[in-house]
Amino acid sequence: MLIVNYSVILTEEKVVNQYSRKVPYEYCLTLMDMQTLGVQHFFIEKMLGLKLELGSRRCLVCLAPSTGSPCMHCRAMVSLDENIYRTRQKCNYLEEDSPLVSMGRCTWESYPCGYSENRDICHSPYMLYIGRFNSLLKVGITKGSRGKYTRILEQGLNEAMAIHPIDGLPQALELEAWVSRHFGIPDKLTRDEKVRSFTERGEISWQKIVDWTMESGFSVDHFVMYPTLTLNQLQKLSLDENMVLEGLVIWIQGNWIVLAIGRQFYALDAKELIGYELRGFSTWEVS
Secondary structure (H helix, E strand, C coil): CEEEEEEEEECCCEECCCCEEECCEEEEEEEECCCCCCEEEEEECCCEEEEEEEEEEECCCCCCECCCCCCHHHHHHHHHCCCHHHHHHCCHHHCCCCHHHHCCCCCCCCCCCCCHHHHHHHHCEEEEEEEEECCEEEEEEEEHHHCCCHHHHHHCCCEEEEEEEEECHHHHHHHHHHHHHHHCCCCCCCHHHHHHHCCCCCCCCCHHHHHHHHHHCCEEEEEECCCCCCCCCCEECCCCCCCEEEEEEEEEECCEEEEEECCEEEEEEHHHHCCEEEEEEEEEECC
């Protein structure tokens, strides 16, 4: 079996009060049989014993042995195609002096790139979120059609303020950049920063952000997603071929799984499992 995806699955939301919601979720590894291409789902839960026996790593496109996915060959083949992603990289919205930008020529009805997929991406409503990952803040945007919770759950944010609707990708990117500059909030957090945040303690003040959201004119929701786990020590777990992982799952937050292996705590980025053969998988309850 080949690990082809790790996902956080949203279930039914629960309203705590008129301002906050708690959203239940499940965690799932999606595996594919390389002979039949059949798919199986394995769910991971907190406070369960977990054993993963990894094999070699493969490209998810051609299934050939690879150090990542897609492999270098498939990546090169994709880069030769004039696909919508490459076209979007050359979008006039990214060129400040483009007459199409200054004249406002790219609209839902008239889009020079010619790709309806890009039109949907660029001109559909968006949502901006300012969220907390343990002791860190970040800002980001997500397409409104994904719903209010999906991206926040994927990011593993303990809580977030969601600001919506924003009319199109250019406006969303501009607002994201302004919030980042004005409040000093990054739009990206590195893996190492996230691992360290589990062992850091500190208070985060939301007051300036709350004041701005009240004056912004947008609709604002406050979501409580994950509780906060603070550990005294935590190491990032590095994966390798033919590795056996065995430990107690003590925490799951977005794509991060915290395992107790012996007397040490390790943070596993579940996204790094994607592309590995899974020769063995088992879970068991710990009494």
